[in-house]
Amino acid sequence: MTEDCFEAVVPRAKEVTFRPFRIDDIDATEVVVETLFSGISKGTEIRRYLGLASELEWHDGLSVYLNSKSSNRWPIRNGYENVGRIVRCGSTVDPSLKGRLIWTPSNHSTHVVLKISDYEHGLIPAADDVGELENYTFVARTRIAMAGIHDAEILLGDVVGVVGFGAVGFLAAQLALLSGARKVYVLDTDPRPLQLASIIDVSAILVENKATAASIKETLGDILPDKIIECSGTSAGLNLAMRLVRSEGTIVTISTYSSPSANDLGVDLMGEWGRNRLTLKSSMSVNNRSHRRSPLWTRQRQEQVAIALIGQRDVIVHESMKRRYFFRELQTAYETLSKDGADSSALVVY
Template sequence: MITGPGNVELISENLPPLGPTDVYAQAVVSGISHGTEMAWVRGSAAALHRSWLPEQRLFTSGAGRDYPVAPGYETIARVTAVGSAARDRIAVGDLVALDRPHATGHVVSVDTAEAGRLPAGIDPERAVFFILTRVALGGVHDAGIHIGDTVVIVGLGTVGLIAGQLAYLAGARRVIGIDRYPIRLEAAESLGMTAMHTDTEADVAHLVRKLTGSAGADVAIEASGSYAGLHEAIRCVRVGATVSTVASYHGDQGGLRLGEEYHRNRITLVSSMTVNGCPQRTHPAWDPPRLSATARQLVTDGHVRVDGLITHRIPFSDARTAYGLIDTRPEETIKVVLTYDH
């Protein structure tokens, strides 16, 4: 539980009794979102400072939420008990992917468990990437990549590295990955991308143009969650190109100047969001269940490679250390997961 900026605590809660159509699942592994969850840890989440009006779909003045907050949405769990009316739909021992906070166990409906049921024999540490693969897949769909395109990925965390692989699957001829951390650049290169370091003396937008005959990339996917990263994505693309954002942006950051390349080059900026009540732009052909099923298949079949992306496995009992690592030493991380002993 995040009880305030910089404060991560373990608390004990009683779960509701298991109903006839309920399932109890014990967590095996859960992934920490370096964007969404860290915004709560740092106190920069939009909902702490503005109030969301769901009917109007607007933020307005005044804080909408306060601490404590239960973070997490990338949980892989094993079914250990099934309600009397649900035993023909799911079995003890099944692995399920749950959009639920970090916790040792969860009581969920059989509908939820069945929707998240995973293929038999899947490694839980591979399955933990399913949800962020869905996020990246939505961003690639929204980017409108064509066969032969050059695609820039800004931000090579988990989502960026997966998006780069999906860009190739969508037909990109070249994918250029941009980040400032060597561990992530090395991962991008191992996945077939051209890696560019943001802290070099050379301007990455100029380097992209050198690789593209001075035109710029056809598409950019922004996965860093920083306004400066979004600005660089805009600078890296050609006239009339699309920039698809798959990251969450928090706080009052600097570095985004819309009066420059965005204005001069007629860039299309697309927000890609596969949750929060927003239908896909390709809905109803592509709805959340289809996105999720496709993401799972891509990882299961090995078309999206995730081996080696987990850099740290930290016991749930030491969650404070995990968040502290991401906050203070991000250059050492790609994917940090919590593990559970039962």
């Protein structure tokens, strides 16, 4: 049996091509997954498409970027939210898995070949409707938000702020409530996503051009955030978080930051950071970085919990986060999401 397949490839900045490939024989322990949906993230994925990710060579042994440019930066295979159906099983794989639905952190591709023992935890139940099935394209982002919540070490009764109310911020706000926060503020410079705040019972704060941390704090009074989850991926968002959090509070970043632009003032460590004795944590949970509670919280366990949270509707995904594009429209989706004021995520239909 041979499948005719295609995968999306970014050969250089701002360009998408579709590479054909064939699947003939598979290993006895492998399965073939036919993709139904894949998710697009406006954060890391769009930055990679635009060529804004670091150009420098990463040295795994030293855990440091070198001064030389990476020789294998291109091509890029984007995507890490794939929902599909198992259509073929290797000779030693349980044949009853054929036809099962599964989530994997795979790239945008019509078919995926994988070792089932590495991804069996991604099996998902049959959904009542297509909309519920589409929601599983947010498993990785739920896991990323959850890792940030764990790193924040939210205590029962804490006040939590979320800066950047895109898809990940929307998920992080819900998880903060589930973790015992008594109040959650969500902040964004765009009023449109803030319209979703009331759906999950959190308080929206529009950060307008003239808004300062001092004016926001005066409005909030004594109910200031003990912890802030920074989801904007901008130095302006991180600076606001450091100025807004309570003295001796904690800021956790769960975004990937781009190289500074010409008008980017950078991160200010000369003010509230030192005087208020703040704690700043990077919650990098990708790029082979382990959970801070590893080995108790393995990657597989985090993904299992994310699948359960979505399946049980303990966290919800709003319809506005699932603007749909066909697989061959991927470049159009990227171009649309790259624009200021665009949606925070999208969905690819195969």
